[in-house]
Structures are given as structure tokens and as C-alpha cells.
Amino acid sequence: MTKPGIAVGRSVPRVDADAKLRGVAKYIDDLRLPGCLYGVTVRSTIAFGAIKKIEFDPCCPWKEAVIATTKDIPGENCVAVIEADQPLLAPGRVLHPMEPILLVAHPDRNMVWQALRHVKVTYEEMDPVLSIEESLARKQLLRGTDNVFKEYLIEHGDIAKGFAAADFIVQGEYRTQAQEHAYIEPNAMAAWVEADGTIVVAGSMQCPFYVQKALKRIFPDRNIRVMQAVTGGAFGGKEDYPSMLAGHVALLAVKSRRPVKMLYDRSEDMASTTKRHPSVVRHRTGLTRDGRLTAQDIDVLFDGGAYLTLSPVVLSRGTLHATGPYACPNVRVRSRAMATNTPPNGAFRGFGAPQTLFAAETHWEKIAAETGLDPLALRRKNLVRPGSVLATGQVLKESVSASEALERCVRICSYDKTRRRYSAANRKPGPVWRGIGLALVHHGPGFTGSGEVTLASRAAVALEADGTVSVLAATTEMGQGEATVLAQIVAETLGLDMALVRVATPDTAKVPNSGPTVASRTTMIIGGILMKAAAKLKEAVAEELGAFPTTAAGLKKAARKLCAKGPLHVEEEYQKPPEVVWNETAYRGDAYGVYGYEAIAVDLSVDRVTYEVKVRRVTASTDVGRAIHPDLVRGQIAGGTVQGLGWALTENTVFSRGRMVNSQFTNYIIPTFADAPDMDLDIIENPYSRGPYGAKGIGELPHNAPAPAVAAAVRHATGLLVPDLPILPEKICHGLLAKGRKGS
């Protein structure tokens, strides 16, 4: 590891640790709002149809309640994300189960839930589109003329030539299921109206300015102020949905003229809010006799759900990662996001990349099975190196660590030796089969393509009158450690003790718009902007006083001199590195400024009687550029890995007529302490010249690798390749029976 600075490179205590450990951090449910009402949502019980009649059971004391319907929406009935196709409340027809129809608020938090049973909605049902296949077959037309929300095409080289030159051609189809974020704090939001008419919304969220932008369309004549409360996990699940919830709670607050809270219970949260897009990915791959790629033809299909929401950008990232971190001279990737009558799918850690990388990495196992070549040797032969060209024409210039990550991981877990040992043991009788499997993945941190240029994020640092330095950004702390890492970067740049740097809570009335807290962009992009701002602040103070003071007393003295008229404020905007060039129309160029790389090995056992999979150990070698806070980096890798293992093995979303039916922790199984393995986390620091202190974004990368490594390890253990997630014991059982093989 690089030598630590005064703040950067050190695992300092998290700035939010004390409050969270004492239980005094205020999540939105902990906020006391005198006189507040509690709001609930009447939702559709069918997947697709027209609303014929809404009746209120006359036995209920409706006078005590406040009811908001589409008629109460002063502006547009929409939740603006990329487009504005999703209504805030269903306008006469519903396109998916659990679609919001109307809202009820009541002072009694328990009573209000009972109201839901006494609103009767009558529908004229239509036959819904419930799968990617039904959408492709145009069972109903939900979007345009073909049900396609968005499609991309990447063409590189000449695949016909590539296949002509191939000695082997291997085809495979891979499927992944929807995944629930399962943040432990469900979505929750409060709203009230100030004396001047300003609507204030506070709650659990990733993107305060997204919420503000959405509310402006709903309430065009109001000032909107959005504040983040302490947020109990998000993982992408609080990227776009909070805009919907904020619209609802604000509507009730405006109508009732009282503060209103809306707190989803677990089941409502799981059944109504966004999920990871289910996917079907098909690969056709040409290789030479010695295993060199000659052609990759990849077809990607994502289930977008009923509305567009974030599907185009999720699909874009999935498309751009679909080849895996490999160099192939002839590539075609075609991808489509399809409309179905299910709740809209949205952002989830990895943002489309885990789906396409599951296919790309698992396909090596298929290739290995059909050609007899070794999956590790195949990866070594084809992985990207400095100078490699990706399918978009991007030439990888720096911080390219695919090979280093793979070799370090393989060495640490003694991959070859372990593999031989397990293969030998599996031939003898015993209670379990053992297996070890690899995956090598990449992830582009920051917005895709020209996204960062469009966002033009701004962030600021300020010397305050009290002699502290504040960090001003809309970037949210949701557990990942944003507040600590940004404070470290600013403290390091100024040469200050961390205690003198304070990170402001995101509030659209107080902080500049640094964009959404998504896409592994916080450390790399916002940290980079803040580093520049801090350097300018340092310069400005030094110009006045000769040098920037680094002690508390010195800073106080400087503040007295320089902050008489208010804080000394330096705001900076994102500047695109000139060498990063992307052509949005041609969909070619540098899709991301840089990539992070990770190789992992999953060591597991499969019970020979029950086919239950137990993950024993995970080894991960991860290139993060520079670890600003090594413990937080390990926290991201460990957390993302276990989330990925859950997706691979147990997180089975079950839908019936488009509705998630296992919307509880009782039957949607996320990994527990006992399921999660001990992990060897090996941090590689291969600095990126454009990242602050060399850092690259790390939040999503660790979710990309576990699932294909599990599939590879299960194949090693059992001889069976399960190409669709989750890899449930039933699938292993049926697969082995079909092959005429069984356990004990």
C-alpha cells in the first residue's frame, strides 16, 4: 500500500460512527413532527387494466382522514426521471401491480393502515405482459410499436470474419432474476409546508436534487426544499423511488396543511419499489484452437418493468460491460430493455453490469466445458492490458490491472492446488463436494459516456467564521462512508486535522448540486472536485496570510481576518479530462475514464444429499486506484461481495401475475452472519492520474464478481453448469438428475 498521508490512506474513525453506535443518529422515523399525520398508499391489485370505480366503505370515519387523488395534483401527474412517463398516481389505468392509485393520511399511525382495506377499486382487467418473452412477442403493446424502451448496438471489427477464423464456436444463454436491495431501513419520507409556502421534504434518499427536480414538475408554483435524513442503506434502491414517495408525501402535506410522514413497511417496500433488472443474455463466441477470442456476438435483454425510469442508463452500462474485461477484435453487442406489466426495475449496485458480467464470466465455463481448455488459461490469454482496445474503440491507457488482480487472487487462494485437491476429493465418497471458481470483472466508475459532462456537478469548501472548514455537496451518506472520505480528501489537501473539517448534511437550500450519489462516483468525481476547491481555498488564504494555517488556533485567527463578511467559499465544477472522448450518437469512444478491476475466487461445498451450497471462503483482489480509507474500501468489497453471493444463491424473487409474492425477509432470503464467509480482501493500488490521490470508484465493482464465481465453483464441485440465477439446491438436483448423476 502507498504510504499514508495525514488523512488519506488512514482508517480514521468514521465521522458518523459515534452517533450511530449510540443509537442517537436521527433517521426519518426518529424525527418528531408535532401534529403529524401518517400517510399510506392505495395500490393496484392487478397488473394491467382500467380503473372503473373507486369506493370508500361508508363504515370508516373518512372525515378524520385526508385523501389525495390525481385531482389534487397541481402540476403534472408524473415522476420525472429520464422521461416523465410514470404517473405519480395512476390516471385511470394501471400498468403494474402495486401501482399507486390514491393516498390516505390519518393522525393514528396504526389506524391508517386499516383504511387500506376499506377502499375498493374496481378494474376492467386486461391480459398482462409478464416476461421478456411476452414483451418481445408483443402480447400487448405497452410502449411504442415494439415494447422496446431503449436499444443499443455496438459493432467493432467484423464478426463474420471473426467467426470464419474461429476453430471453436460456443453458444450459451444466461438468465438472472430481479434482486431486492433489502436496505434494512425501508423507504421513508416526511413533508411539511413552511409559512411562505415552501414545501420541505426530508427523508431517506440518495439524490436530493433528483427529488427536487421531480417535485418541481408536480408543484410548479412552489419552492421546494429537500433535505436528507440519516439513511439506512440504499444500494441504488433510493435513487429514483424517493422522487415518487416525496411526491406522495408532499401532496398529502399540501392538502392537509400538516406535516405528514410516510413510512413503508417491509412488505410494501419490497413489493412496490424498484429491483435489479431481470436479464437474458446470449453469447456466441469464436475462439482459436489455443483459446484466443476471434469474435463475440452478444444479445442482451433486460426487463424494464412498466415505466422507463432509469432503464436506458442501466441498459447502457450493462451493454458496455457485456464483453467482460477482455480484448476481442470482432464484437457485436445488441441490447434492448423491454416493457412489461411489472413494477419498474431500476438502479441497483452495479447498474446492469452484474447481469451482463454474470453471462460473460459464466460463458468461460461453458467454453471450457466444450473445448477442454482451462478457464484460468482462457482468461489469461484474453484479458485486457494497457493498450488493449475495447468494443467501443476505447484504448485502455492507465491503471489497467486485470492481470495483476487475477494473478494475485490465484496466488493467495492457491487456486491450482486447491482445484486439484478438490477434484481428487470429489471422486471419493463424502458428505459434500468441494469446488473453487474464479471470476474476473471490471467496472467503470462515474457516469457513463458524457453523463458527467451533462451533470456538471458542483461542490464547495468554505472556511467558516468559527475556524472550521466545511464541505458542501449534495452527496449523501448512506452507509458507504462518504462523509468520512470527503473530509479526508479535503483535510489532506489543506494539511489539516480531520477534526477541523465538517461535512454538511445535504439540503438543497444549502449545498451546491453535486449530482446524485450513485455510479461509484462519489470518491472519484466529487472527491476530485473538492480536492480542487480545497487547493484553491488554500491558495486564497495563503495569498492573504502568507501561508495556510494548519492548527486550530491558526485557522481561527485566519477566520477572524477573512470571514468578517461570511464564510470564505470556493466552489468548483467538474472538468472533463481532455483525453476522455465519448461520442454519444455513435455510441463510441471512452465510455468511462478508467475502470476498476477485481478477481475473486469462491470456495464452496455442495451437500451431496440436500444440494445446499455453503460458501466457505472468498478471496478478492481488487484494484481501487488508491484506498483513501482502507477499512471503508474493505467494507465496500465485503458488503458488495456478500450481496452478490445472495443474488447468486438465495435471493429468489417470486412473482405471481406481476406481483412479488415473497416480499418479506421470511421468504426473501438475504445472507445472514452464518451464511457469509470469511473473506481475504486484497487491495491493489494502481493509481489513476485523474482520481483524487489516485482513487477510483469502488462501490459497485464488488457486486459484479461473486455470481459467476459461484457458478464456476458449483460446476467444479458437481460437474453441472447452472446458467440461471439463483443457483438453488433444486436446480442443482434437477440438473444432476437430468445428467444421470446424483449425490449420496
Place this chain on the structure above:
Amino acid sequence: MKRRPAPHTTRLPRKGRLVITVNGKKRSYAGPAFKRLIDVLREDFGLTGTKEGCGEGECGACTVLLDGLPVASCIIPVSQVSGRKVETVESLANRSLSPLQRSFMEEAAAQCGICTPGILLTAWSWVKAGGSADRDAIRRHLSGNLCRCTGYQSIVDAVVKTIKKRGGR
């Protein structure tokens, strides 16, 4: 339909007052007998450190210690804890953090923090009872508490560290 009272609004018989020792202090409660313990702690006693994650006893975010043992306060009616001792996260620290909380801080074992109070209490019940530093045993003891951020590793590290600091093995 008549406006039927929900079960939790059933009043306690007779005087209907019960006494619970919460964090070492005797508190009296007069209200619906079947109100959930978590709601009494949060709403009646203002102890909002106890969090609700699922409302069905699966996630463990609402864990408190009842006579020293971890229970899910979202599925316990308050009448069941009459005369008994309840400890919440607020009992762990004085002015300074407890050794267990300090280990959590040093290991960065709290991320979003919503599961942290419950996990601290379950972990404390293990440490206090002289539980071993064996990682698998700790994992089994804590397996009723879900965390979605950490992948659990840093939490196990923090518990092991606390036990070792106390001279345990």
C-alpha cells in the same frame, strides 16, 4: 362495518399499569396491553435507538435485551415484559462508548447504522456471557441480525477484538 378496535387498543384490565425496568430505571406504562414493545420504547419512552426493519422478527434491527437475552421487540407485546428488565442501545454507553462500541468504531463495523443497535445488543449478550472468540460461534449467535452493508466481516472482527481485549479466547 362497525369501527372495531384493533387488538393493540385493548386496554389492560383493572388499573392497567405495568412497570418495566428499562436501562436500569423503573418506567411505568399505561396503555394498550398488546402494543408492541418497540412502539412503547420509541413512542412512550422516547428511546428511538431501537429500529424497525421488518416488523416480523426476521431482521433483528429492533433487538433489545430482555432479562439479558436478545429478543425482537417488534413481535413482543408490552404486557409480556411487565416486571422484567429491558436494555436498549441507549444503555451501552455512558459519556464514553463501551469497549464493544469502541471496537465497532475501530473496525468501521457500522455503515448505514440502522442494524447497529440491534447487533450491538446481540453481540453484547454474547460477550457478557463469556462467549468465545471463535468466528463461527459468533456468526451463529448473531445470525438473527441482518446487515446489508458490511458483509458481516468487520462486525465479527469487532466482536472478536472485544472478547480478546477482555482476556477471552
